[in-house]
Amino acid sequence: MLVTPVETKVEISDFVIDNSRGLKEIRKQVQQVFEELKEGETKA
Numbered sequence: 001m002l003v004t005p006v007e008t009k010v011e012i013s014d015f016v017i018d019n020s021r022g023l024k025e026i027r028k029q030v031q032q033v034f035e036e037l038k039e040g041e042t043k044a
Contacts (some may be wrong), residue, residue, distance in 0.1 A: 004006045
């Protein structure tokens with residue numbers, strides 16, 4: 001089985017959410033991603 005390194009996944013990802021900092025920080029990051037996605041939707 002071939003496993004892709006995390007560094008490679010981060011490089012090719014549009015968004016990365018760090019889940020090592022607790023639920024409050026995760027929610028903040030998810031909200032930021034959501035806002036970016038909404039902005040992109042209105043620009044299309």
